[in-house]
Amino acid sequence: MHPSQLQIKDYTYELPDERIARYPLAERDLSKLLIYKEGNISEDVYRNLPEHLPADCMLVFNNTKVIEARILFHKSTGSIIEIFCLEPAAGVELTQAMMSQGSVCWTCLVGGAGKWKQQFLEKQLSTPKGDVLLKAEKRKQEQGSFEIEFSWDNDHFTFAELLHFAGVLPLPPYLQRQTEAADYDRYQTVYARQEGSVAAPTAGLHFTPLLLQQLQERGIKTQFVTLHVGAGTFQPVKSETMEQHNMHREWIEITTDTIEDLLKQLPNNIIAVGTTSLRSIESLYWMGVKAIINPNAGIEELEVQQWDAYDLPNQKTSAKEALQALLDWMKRNQLNQLICHTQVLIAPGYKARIASAIITNFHQPNSTLLLLVAALIGNDWKKVYDHAMANNFRFLSYGDGSLLWVRESSV
Structure with a gap:
């Protein structure tokens, strides 16, 4: 069956509200870890993860950093208009947008848009770098979003710096609470470097500097990719079949050094830390297939579209051939x-081309993230989630996680 014909009702489960972790544990690496391999399930904690990994494996992390993407503008009437920055407007690369000085356009969600009658919203900021007036102007309305032009009167500030001073870290909507001071540390991975996400790659939240050191001491390799997580990652599939669902797109940044390391690692295990890392490295395979089909393709032609993994020719191209x-x-x-x-x-x-396993949290019902898990371990996803539910695992972004080894029979 083509995945477009999958019915999302087959990929749901009952998630009681009390099983959603509203807050993280005090110590990152004491979160519970479910280990699934060849149909068998066991339990441990993240602190002992190195004991469950082969010494010749490589872990691939997503080093994106969550930005303070929610900007609250207070009107003189006392009402608040919230602008949630999703991604740069069409034609603007993310890093370029974050480093913009003076003005920049973003695609945004606007809370309280009906109250926005004036041309500009304004926010006066006093910072250690000096004072700055931030303005927001609606440029055009799109389906479900707006294109907003931000401008500011102090060219010493980049947009990334302005977000830091003016914005609020966005927590997932299902946490149903306001961002607190502790979230600015705990809703970032300890290795976050590249600013641009509006949500954390949550599988990485369980890792500590000590755990990373222990992995290195065991000879386990690590590598980093960047995928800037978009708000679409929280969108449930609302259509009956996947054919009507529009998969969200996200920015990836990957160096040749990383691709060369993946190529060298291919005979051994490559473990994606999180769904974002897995989507990144698997996308490399399909970009390589496209490069084989059309060696003169431009970068836009290599970008991976929603159904490419099922519709492209050259499906039997090896991972080595594709990466090369x-x-x-x-x-x-x-x-x-x-x-x-x-x-x-x-x-x-879907057949995993690069990844041998994934480290990931427990995801929402009716989500593309749950579909990803089912792609890797087949119908045993129900067995895994039933076990987690029956054994007091905590769910979603601040919850516990799992190490899932790919099942060949899941294809």
């Missing part, structure tokens, strides 16, 4: 880094 083709394409185009979108949908019917 992508490296060759980058060399011809004099690139040492890929910066592009991916819209890859990983659902039952």
Whole structure:
């Protein structure tokens, strides 16, 4: 069956409200860890993760950093208009947008848009770098969102700095609470570096500097990719079948050094830390397939679309051939880094090309993230989630997690 015909009602479960972790544990690596391999389930905590990994494996982390994407503008009437920055407006690359000075356009959600009658919303900021007046102006309305132009009167500030002073860290809506001071530390991974996400790659929240050191001491390799998580990751699938669902697209940034390391690692296990890391490395495979099909393709033509993994020819291309083709394409185009979108949908019917396993949290019912888990371990996703529910695992972003080894029979 083509994944477009999958019915989302087959990928749901009952998630009681009290099983959603509203707050993280005090110590990151004491979260519970469910280990699934070849149909068997066991339990431990993240602190002991190195004991459950082969010494010749590589962990791939997403080093994106969550930005303070919610900006609250207070009107003289006392009402509040919230602007939630989703991504730069079309044609603007994310890093470029974050480093903009003076003005920049973003696609945003607007809470209280009906109260926005004047041309500009204004927010006066006093910062250690000096005072600055931030303005927001609606440029156009799109389906479910607005294009907003931000401008400010002090060119010493980049937009990234302005967000830091003016914005609020966005927590997932299902936590149903306001952002608190502790979240600014706990809703970031300890290795977060590249600003641009509106949600954390939550599988990485369980890792501590000591745990990373222990992995290194065991000879376990680590590598980093960047996928900037979009708000679409929280959107449930509302259509009956996947055919009507539009998979959200996200920015990825991956260097040639990372791709070369993945290529060298291929004979051994590659473990994605989080669904974002897995989507990133699996996207590399399909970009390589596209580079084989059309060696003269531009970067936009290599971007992975929603159904590419099921509709492209050359499905039997090996991971080694695909990654090498992508490296060759980058060399011809004099690139040492890929910066592009991916819209890859990983659902039952998908065969993992790069990843041997995934470390991931427990995801919402009716979500594309749950489809991804089902793609990797087949119908045993029900067994895993039933076990987690029956054994007091905590769910969603601040909850516990799992190490899931890919089942060949899941394809």
